[in-house]
Every structure is written in C-alpha cells, then in structure tokens.
Amino acid sequence: MAKTKKKSNKTSFFPFIKWFWILFFSGILAVFLVFLLAGWGAFGEMPTFERLENPQTNLATEIISSDGATLGKFYLDDNRTPVAYEDLPPNLVNALVATEDARYYQHSGVDGIGTLRALVFLGQRGGASTISQQLARQLFVGVRSKNLFQAVTQKIKEWVIATRLERNYTKQEIIAMYMNIYDFGYNADGIRSASRIYFGKEPRDLKTEESAVLVGMLKNSSLYNPIRREELVLGRRNTVLSQMEKYDYITEQEKDSLQELKMDINFSPESHREGLATYFRMYLQGYLNDWIKKNPKPVTQEGERDTWNIYLDGLKVYTTIDSRMQKNAEQAVSEHMKRLQAEFFHQNTPERNPTTPFLDLETEEINRILERAMKTSQRWRKMKADGKSEKEIRDSFKEKTEMTVFDWNSDTQEKDTVMTPLDSIRYYKTILRTAMMSMEPQTGHVKAWVGGINYKHFQYDNVIQGARQAGSTFKPFVYAAAIDQLRMSPCDQLPDSQYCIEAGKHGNPEPWCPKNSDGKYSGDMYTLKRALANSVNTVTAQLIDQVGPKPVVSIVKNLGLSREILEVPSIALGTPDFNVYEMVGAYGTFANQGVYVKPVMVTRIEDKNGTVLYEYVPETKDVLSKEVSYAMINLLEGVTEGGSGTRLRHNFNKNETVYKEIITGYPYEFTNPIAGKTGTTQNQSDGWFMGMVPNLVTGVWVGGEERATHFKSITYGQGASMALPIWGLYMKKNYADEELGVSKEEFVAPENMSINLDCNKVTEVNEETDDLEDDLGDLDF
Numbered sequence: 087m088a089k090t091k092k093k094s095n096k097t098s099f100f101p102f103i104k105w106f107w108i109l110f111f112s113g114i115l116a117v118f119l120v121f122l123l124a125g126w127g128a129f130g131e132m133p134t135f136e137r138l139e140n141p142q143t144n145l146a147t148e149i150i151s152s153d154g155a156t157l158g159k160f161y162l163d164d165n166r167t168p169v170a171y172e173d174l175p176p177n178l179v180n181a182l183v184a185t186e187d188a189r190y191y192q193h194s195g196v197d198g199i200g201t202l203r204a205l206v207f208l209g210q211r212g213g214a215s216t217i218s219q220q221l222a223r224q225l226f227v228g229v230r231s232k233n234l235f236q237a238v239t240q241k242i243k244e245w246v247i248a249t250r251l252e253r254n255y256t257k258q259e260i261i262a263m264y265m266n267i268y269d270f271g272y273n274a275d276g277i278r279s280a281s282r283i284y285f286g287k288e289p290r291d292l293k294t295e296e297s298a299v300l301v302g303m304l305k306n307s308s309l310y311n312p313i314r315r316e317e318l319v320l321g322r323r324n325t326v327l328s329q330m331e332k333y334d335y336i337t338e339q340e341k342d343s344l345q346e347l348k349m350d351i352n353f354s355p356e357s358h359r360e361g362l363a364t365y366f367r368m369y370l371q372g373y374l375n376d377w378i379k380k381n382p383k384p385v386t387q388e389g390e391r392d393t394w395n396i397y398l399d400g401l402k403v404y405t406t407i408d409s410r411m412q413k414n415a416e417q418a419v420s421e422h423m424k425r426l427q428a429e430f431f432h433q434n435t436p437e438r439n440p441t442t443p444f445l446d447l448e449t450e451e452i453n454r455i456l457e458r459a460m461k462t463s464q465r466w467r468k469m470k471a472d473g474k475s476e477k478e479i480r481d482s483f484k485e486k487t488e489m490t491v492f493d494w495n496s497d498t499q500e501k502d503t504v505m506t507p508l509d510s511i512r513y514y515k516t517i518l519r520t521a522m523m524s525m526e527p528q529t530g531h532v533k534a535w536v537g538g539i540n541y542k543h544f545q546y547d548n549v550i551q552g553a554r555q556a557g558s559t560f561k562p563f564v565y566a567a568a569i570d571q572l573r574m575s576p577c578d579q580l581p582d583s584q585y586c587i588e589a590g591k592h593g594n595p596e597p598w599c600p601k602n603s604d605g606k607y608s609g610d611m612y613t614l615k616r617a618l619a620n621s622v623n624t625v626t627a628q629l630i631d632q633v634g635p636k637p638v639v640s641i642v643k644n645l646g647l648s649r650e651i652l653e654v655p656s657i658a659l660g661t662p663d664f665n666v667y668e669m670v671g672a673y674g675t676f677a678n679q680g681v682y683v684k685p686v687m688v689t690r691i692e693d694k695n696g697t698v699l700y701e702y703v704p705e706t707k708d709v710l711s712k713e714v715s716y717a718m719i720n721l722l723e724g725v726t727e728g729g730s731g732t733r734l735r736h737n738f739n740k741n742e743t744v745y746k747e748i749i750t751g752y753p754y755e756f757t758n759p760i761a762g763k764t765g766t767t768q769n770q771s772d773g774w775f776m777g778m779v780p781n782l783v784t785g786v787w788v789g790g791e792e793r794a795t796h797f798k799s800i801t802y803g804q805g806a807s808m809a810l811p812i813w814g815l816y817m818k819k820n821y822a823d824e825e826l827g828v829s830k831e832e833f834v835a836p837e838n839m840s841i842n843l844d845c846n847k848v849t850e851v852n853e854e855t856d857d858l859e860d861d862l863g864d865l866d867f
C-alpha cells in the first residue's frame with residue numbers, strides 16, 4: 087500500500103510540470119506571434135525599411151553668418167536643426183543615459199529587466215521605455231492613447247520599431263536622433279534650438295548642470311518648464327544629477343556642489359521678429375522664395391520635380407553677414423537713435439509744434455497723410471474683410487483702446503498704453519527711421535544690414551525697400567564724371583559765386599541758379615577738394631554744366647544705381663531718390679580702384695546632407711580707372727579732414743556743448759584715413775553719411791517716414807548730426823575687436839598717378855571759416 091501511494095504522489099506532480107512548460111513555450115510563441123503580427127501591421131501601419139533609414143522630420147532652414155554663427159532660422163512649426171553625436175557634450179549623453187535608460191548599452195531596444203520590473207510593480211518603481219522606444223514613439227507611434235487596448239498595441243509597436251532601429255543605427259546615432267527630435271517648448275525643437283533658447287549657447291558648450299536641466303525636461307517639457315516653473319525644474323535637475331552620481335558619471339562631491347548652483351537660464355527666444363539681423367533675415371526670406379522657384383529639386387525616378395521648402399527641408403544658407411559686425415551695427419543704431427529721438431520729441435511737443443509730428447504742412451495735407459495711413463493699416467483691412475461699413479471702421483479709429491507700442495525708454499522697447507488708433511498713427515509718424523549697410527568693397531560681401539530701429543514695430547526695410555533723396559552724397563558722382571571726362575584734378579579751382587545755367591541748356595526748361603546752404607557766396611576760388619568737403623553748391627553747378635548731365639547719369643548707372651534719373655542739371659545737388667543698398671555699392675567702386683562689385687549676401691546654399699545647391703559668382707564691372715578712383719578717394723578724404731565730416735577727427739573749440747548733446751559717442755578721435763560724404767536734403771528731411779576705409783564701406787540714412795517729419799534747424803537735422811554718429815559708433819566698436827580686421831591703413835594708390843593731388847600751392851581757407859562751414863553743414867536746396 088505504501089509503495090503504491092508513493093508512486094501515486096510522483097504521478098500527480100507531472101501535470102504541473104507539463105503545464106508549466108506548455109505555458110512557458112506558449113508565452114514565447116505568443117510574444118513571437120505578437121511581434122510578427124505587429125511587424126505585419128496587424129496593430130496599425132508600421133514604418134517601411136526606407137522610412138526607418140530616412141525618418142521624415144521637419145527641419146528648419148538655418149541662416150549662417152560668415153563667422154560661423156547662426157543668425158536665425160526659417161520654420162513653420164518645427165525650429166529644428168540636427169546636431170551630430172560628435173557635437174553633443176559627454177555630460178549631456180551621460181545625463182540622458184543615467185536618467186532615461188541606465189542599461190542602454192546592454193540591451194537591443196527592449197530592456198527585459200526594466201519591463202519585468204514595470205509589470206511586477208505596475209510602474210511604481212520606474213517605467214520600461216528605453217531611449218530607442220522613446221525615439222520610436224516620437225518618430226512613428228505618437229502620443230500614448232488613453233484607451234487601454236490602443237495603449238497596449240502602441241507599446242508593442244514601440245518594441246518592434248525599437249529593435250529595428252537598433253539594427254539600423256548605432257547607439258550613438260540613436261541618441262543623436264532622439265535629442266534632435268524632442269520638443270523642448272518655446273519653438274525649441276531639438277537639442278540645438280533648446281540649448282540656444284534656454285542657455286544662449288551651442289550644445290557642445292553646455293555645462294553639466296545645464297545639460298541636467300534639458301535632460302530633466304525630457305520627462306515632460308510642458309510640466310518641467312524652466313521659465314514658468316523654476317522650482318519644479320530645479321528639483322528635477324537635481325534628480326538628474328543624483329542619477330549621474332548613482333551610475334558613477336560624476337562623483338558625490340561633484341553632485342553636491344552642482345546641486346547647490348542656481349539655474350542660470352539665459353532665455354533667448356528665436357522668432358522671425360526678434361534676434362539678430364531681423365531685417366536682413368526677412369530680406370533673405372524673399373530672396374530664397376525667389377531662388378526656389380528657379381531651382382527645383384532633382385528629378386525623381388517617377389520623372390517629377392518638387393520644389394524646395396525653406397521651412398521644412400533643412401537647408402543651410404551661408405551668408406556674408408558677420409554676426410559681430412552686425413551686432414555692432416545694431417547697437418550703434420540703437421544708441422544714437424534713442425538719443426536723437428529724445429531730442430526730436432523735445433522739439434516737437436504740442437506746445438512747440440501744434441502740427442506735430444509734421445512741419446510746414448497745412449491741415450488739409452496732414453489729413454491726407456492720416457487718411458492714407460488709416461486705409462493702408464491692418465485694422466482697416468481686417469475690419470473691411472469682416473464686412474464692417476466704412477463709418478464703423480472710421481469710428482473705431484477714434485475709440486480709445488489698449489495697445490502695445492514701441493518705446494525707446496523701455497528695456498523691451500515696448501510699452502502698454504491706452505490711446506485711439508488714430509493717435510497711434512500720429513505717434514508712429516513721430517518716430518525717426520534709419521537704415522545702415524556695411525560692405526567689403528573688394529568682394530561685395532555685405533557685413534551688416536540694419537533696415538530700421540525695431541522690426542517688430544517697423545517692418546519696412548529702409549536698406550532696400552526705401553528710396554530717399556541722396557542730397558550731397560550724390561555730388562561725388564558729378565565730381566567723378568568731371569575728373570574722368572574732363573581730366574580735372576582735386577586741385578583745380580573754381581569760384582564760389584552765384585552761377586546760373588540758362589534755360590534750354592542740358593534740357594533745362596527754366597534757368598537754374600542754385601544757392602549755397604547759407605545763401606552766401608564768398609567769391610573765393612575753391613579747389614575741388616575744398617568745395618566737395620564743404621558741399622559748395624555753386625561749384626557743383628559749374629561742374630555739371632561743364633561735363634553735362636548725360637555723362638553723370640551714365641556713370642551713375644554703371645555704379646549700380648538703376649533708378650530712372652532725369653538728365654537735367656538739378657540732379658547735381660542730389661534730387662534723385664536712392665536707397666542705402668545702391669549707394670553703398672556705388673561708393674564701394676571708389677574704394678575698389680574703379681571696379682564695381684554688386685553687393686552679395688548669400689555665398690552658398692546646401693541641402694540637409696551638405697550637397698551644394700548654389701554657389702555665387704561675383705558680378706563685377708570696370709567703371710572708372712584706378713587714377714580717377716584714387717582721385718575720388720582723395721577728394722572724399724578731404725570731407726573728414728577739413729569739411730563736414732571733421733568731427734570724426736577731433737574736438738571742436740566752438741559749440742562743444744551742442745556737439746556733445748547731439749552727437750552720440752563724440753569725440754571719436756579717429757586718426758586713420760577715412761573717406762566720406764555727408765548729405766542733407768531740403769528742410770532737413772534726410773540725413774546721410776557714407777564712410778569708407780580701405781576694406782569697409784558703410785552707408786547710413788536717417789529721416790522720418792514722411793518728409794514733413796524733420797528737425798527745424800540744420801544743427802540737429804544735417805547728415806553730420808543725424809547719420810554720421812551711427813557710423814562713428816559702429817567703427818569704434820569694430821576697431822575695438824581686432825579680430826574683425828577692419829583696416830586703419832592708407833587707401834591703395836596707383837603706381838603711376840598722372841592726376842595732380844598735391845594742392846600745397848593752393849591757398850586754403852582759414853580755420854575760422856572752416857569752423858563756420860562745418861557748423862552750417864551741407865544742406866542742399
């Protein structure tokens with residue numbers, strides 16, 4: 087009986103062993119079938135091999151400066167620029183692995199230990215998603231569903247895709263892809279944008295504690311937002327640092343010291359209306375849109391040709407802009423225009439000027455300006471599109487409303503206020519505008535481009551969109567024609583006496599008798615050099631009479647000034663309209679020994695893989711001989727040696743207080759060779775300064791949006807007060823950075839100079855007269 091009973095016990099245990107193995111192999115088979123079904127797409131569409139090899143992500147077009155800095159990007163929703171693994175700092179990679187996937191280098195996409203732990207403890211001791219799974223979710227699966235069945239199938243798909251990713255990519259490539267795909271908020275798509283937006287630096291420059299902040303955000307960037315929830319993010323950062331210490335990436339002492347540090351967030355949002363070179367970037371956007379129309383993508387196997395998308399295709403645009411010089415230019419503009427605007431406000435209070443911001447206008451003319459501004463405003467267009475009547479629209483312009491307007495006195499250059507839309511139009515008409523462009527004359531490379539004072543509030547680009555009367559900055563073209571055609575020299579003399587060109591000559595319908603800016607005539611003989619330096623209108627009139635308007639217009643056209651110009655004598659005093667872009671290119675010809683080089687802004691365009699799609703070819707034209715060009719440089723140097731640009735050189739004995747009040751950065755005390763020309767148009771509506779050193783030509787314009795917005799007197803309204811200070815500040819900042827290599831040398835002279843430049847035998851004007859003419863400036867009538 088005992089033996090029988092023992093045998094019975096052995097036999098009864100066998101079913102449990104059998105069912106254990108049945109269940110074990112069934113589980114393995116089930117897992118295999120689940121993976122197989124998932125791979126076949128039973129739980130939803132799976133990415134093809136081609137998509138795994140080339141996962142589609144929207145990539146922003148990156149704008150790169152000549153010194154390698156990122157000026158900005160073009161994007162719709164994704165501000166993403168990929169970074170190679172080699173450009174990720176080790177501390178960032180270590181923080182990622184320690185926090186998100188400690189066994190990352192041991193598994194093949196699915197962490198068995200982590201998965202088992204998550205199942206046993208129902209996720210209370212950490213999840214099981216590996217870095218590869220998280221990447222799979224970001225690229226192909228999407229946000230986790232709240233439906234339990236769908237969530238399970240999504241998890242299965244993640245497992246399958248993660249294992250496939252591990253087969254197709256190295257561990258390093260997967261980390262780089264993951265860091266490039268994640269959305270960190272505030273348009274910070276990917277680690278490159280995140281490091282720039284939150285810390286103002288490239289990823290490779292991130293410190294350990296900074297990397298810990300960004301890795302901490304991977305858990306939930308909306309929740310762990312360093313701008314809105316600083317304390318929460320600080321705690322999360324310290325958790326990441328603890329994980330790094332736990333897995334021996336940093337020591338306990340390093341962890342303790344890093345956790346004591348405050349978060350040093352340097353929030354630098356990247357948008358189309360903020361940041362460096364905003365006006366240039368908006369010009370470039372139009373340039374690229376034109377380029378992609380003419381340069382489609384290569385033909386596909388199906389024989390189709392798509393167009394490039396500057397917002398999605400990850401192009402790299404290499405520009406000539408130097409980020410350091412651009413920053414100097416923008417700072418120079420802001421420093422001077424803020425000060426100039428304060429003086430303009432002071433002179434145009436309602437008590438001092440009842441028609442502010444306009445001068446010399448009747449009520450009817452003012453109403454026409456305001457009417458035109460209303461009808462072209464966004465408010466008018468929107469209300470009209472919404473079906474509002476004209477009466478309703480007009481009434482809305484008289485109702486007070488809350489708004490944010492431009493303000494020089496605010497750190498953000500904005501202030502919240504309450505005013506009627508009509509009053510806001512008047513207010514914005516009061517704000518002086520400016521434009522500045524700087525170019526290397528030998529190559530045509532544009533180094534700085536400032537189209538206005540604030541792109542967010544003033545989107546009209548005065549560098550290339552605007553065109554204003556050139557004033558005395560046009561006179562050098564008359565002198566160049568006279569030297570080129572008549573073989574005159576800077577030392578030739580002409581009298582300063584009233585001069586008339588009779589009716590019918592040079593197409594003149596009536597006699598033309600220009601006056602000097604002060605209405606006086608000295609009767610003295612002036613060398614061309616001294617006459618140009620002091621903008622003597624009578625001498626310029628004699629020159630255009632002798633050479634004729636047609637040769638002047640011909641030279642101007644060859645210098646890149648393409649607008650229609652009447653062939654009449656009055657153009658000599660700068661009546662034609664030009665923009666800063668054209669004027670800088672033209673003046674660059676003088677500095678480049680007579681060779682015109684068309685300004686260039688883009689040197690190369692590449693696709694996301696580095697394939698060159700475009701490379702520029704310089705456009706040049708021989709316009710003047712080396713001798714004539716150098717003679718012009720000699721003439722223009724006279725402007726800064728004894729003319730209206732002398733304030734660049736030294737202190738004045740007279741009116742010292744006035745100069746310090748209106749000229750930002752004064753005294754400049756430049757001692758190096760500078761060729762330049764100031765310009766002031768009638769009623770002080772426009773102030774110009776064109777300044778050159780051997781390897782940099784810069785043009786500046788300042789004025790109101792309306793010509794009736796201007797200073798009352800020439801003291802404040804001349805180009806030497808409005809525009810020249812911006813040039814002076816800009817060049818002082820450039821010279822302070824020796825790495826920029828801005829020249830202080832002499833201009834290159836031709837080997838055989840046949841034009842006489844030695845004017846020692848010519849009696850020069852005495853110092854007292856010089857000072858008087860410098861004070862008067864170079865107003866043109």
